Amino acid sequence: MEISNRIRGFQASPIRRLSPYAREAKQKGIKVYHLNIGQPDIKSPKEALDAIHNYPNDIIAYGESDGDLALRNAVVKYYNESVGVDISVNDVLITTGGSEAILFSLMALCDPGDEVIVPEPYYTNVHSFARMANVSIVSVTSLLEDNFALPPLSMIEERITSKTRAILLNSPNNPTGHIYSPKELETILRMCQEHDIFLIVDEVYREFCYDGLNFTSVLKYKDYSDRVICIDSVSKRFSMCGARVGVLISRNRNVIRETLKLSQARLCSPTVEQYASLAAFGAPADYIENVKREYEKRRDFIVKALARIPGVKCARPNGAFYLIAQLPVEDAEKFAIFMLKDFNYKGETVMLAPAEGFYESKDLGRDQVRIAYVLNTDDLEKACICLAEGLKAYNQN
Ligand SMILES: Cc1ncc(COP(=O)(O)O)c(C=O)c1O
Structure with a gap:
């Protein structure tokens, strides 16, 4: 066998x-x-740990496939007030970690054999998510000698073929620490528009920018809303890696509606941990x-x-x-x-x-x-x- x-x-x-x-x-x-x-x-925030200790229900039941509504609303509030972008609860799916959100994005956007462009070095587990979705990663290399600055963006454009469905960025980046500037993001978004492809941006480290640098979320660019998926997670922001609670955000209703089929197949994300994540969003600033x-x-x-x-x-x-x-x-x-x-x-x-x-x-x-x-x-x-x-x-x- x-x-x-x-x-x-x-x-x-x-x-x-x-x-x-x-x-x-x-x-x-x-x-x-x-x-x-x-x-x-x-x-992890005390609020999250207290929520786990005081979980109020008698049954750890299945939750909604798109996520606990109170948590989805807390995510919206956080984006509106802290990230400075206006999204609605219908743009938000709770996932089992940012990991699942990456996998779901690839599954939703790509057919087997399609290509996704990723600057390298990149978060290594993307390699496995791409294989699960039967998608090829096409890389653009950044070098240690250049402090891992992005190569000229024209190099990304050169990699676009008829099979390319999306560019996948991670900012701030694991493992290089690179933060995409507003100018870089806008250039890449324009490129995506020109070639009619999607942009997925994994922003799970959004909170951790140093040297006075500010972070710009891809969701700020509303003109490109239809072709954008943003990945988020409580793992790093609230030091809640084991909670397995992430977020997929897109203003493209088609993406959300179709991805929900994958969410339904895996029933729900962890119920108690969503309750704890909701409490974490209430932690002091x-x-x-x-x-x-x-x-x-x-x-x-x-x-x-x-x-x-x-x-x-x-x-x-x-x-x-x-x-x-x-x-x-x-x-x-x-x-x-x-x-x-x-x-x-x-x-x-x-x-x-x-x-x-x-x-x-x-x-x-x-x-x-x-x-x-x-x-x-x-x-x-x-x-x-x-x-x-x-x-x-x-x-x-
Ligand atoms: C860039 C990046 N995206 C996603 C993840 C996965 O996050 P989660 O724990 O939410 O699945 C990680 C974890 O290290 C990561 O570094």
Whole structure:
């Protein structure tokens, strides 16, 4: 009996596939600093935790497929008041994480064999979502040497073919930290209009922009409403990654109506967590302000700490909480395994995400890792010491 060729073609996530080595290291009593995954050590809002503790119903029942109405209304209020865009509750579908919103967008817009253009390096799980939807990713490369600035937008246009259905952006970007400027967004929207394709923008890190930079949501451009899908999530904004509550927003009624069929097939998103997400939207405004300030501090810290390690190069991210670092090794995956399997410094080590899987183009990112600076600066300091010592030991072998 054989399993499908399709499933064999999927990649094991570079963020998680080294987890068995981390587990073994922990079983040996080694402390592992997780720089591999965007799981912040920041507390979820008290309002959300209280809501879970005080869930008022006797049954954890199915909810509506398009999401809890009170939560959808809270999302609308947040967009109107905080993001400064005017959307209606009919534009909003609650999804099981931003992940499902990305998958649903690809399913709704593309037929099997269609193409979606994505700047690389990109959020690696998009690779799997594209495979699930039977869609090809066509990449446009940005380089560490250019601080991951976007390549000339004309390069995106050159990639558009008769099979292209959408451009998928992520801003602020995981893993590069790039934030799309209003000018870039407008140029890309005009390009989409000219070629009659959609623009999907994943804005799950919207709140985390540094150096005084402001964020512009794609939903601000109402003239292009019909061709825009915006992805959002409570995972990062409220440090509620395990809640699995995301949002798909589009003013294109056809997109919402057709996507709802997918929502109905999976019945509903988690009921209790939607209740907690609703409460999270009621958290005081300084919750986000404090979290953002903390990430900016961590960004400043880790960029300096990495610059001190011989042979390590990294770009300076403007947003989100990741960076790509180039290491003085040939194969970053082998090095990441070495760190977990064969190395510790004073009983501690780090887990890294090899970056090759964040690129579509072959042979890119082989000597790079993605680092999530989601730990407090004390832990980041110890993690960077482990990394420096690990590189020394690895290159002596
Ligand atoms: C860019 C980006 N989009 C979407 C997601 C998935 O978010 P969620 O937890 O809401 O599924 C992540 C998670 O790390 C991400 O980095």
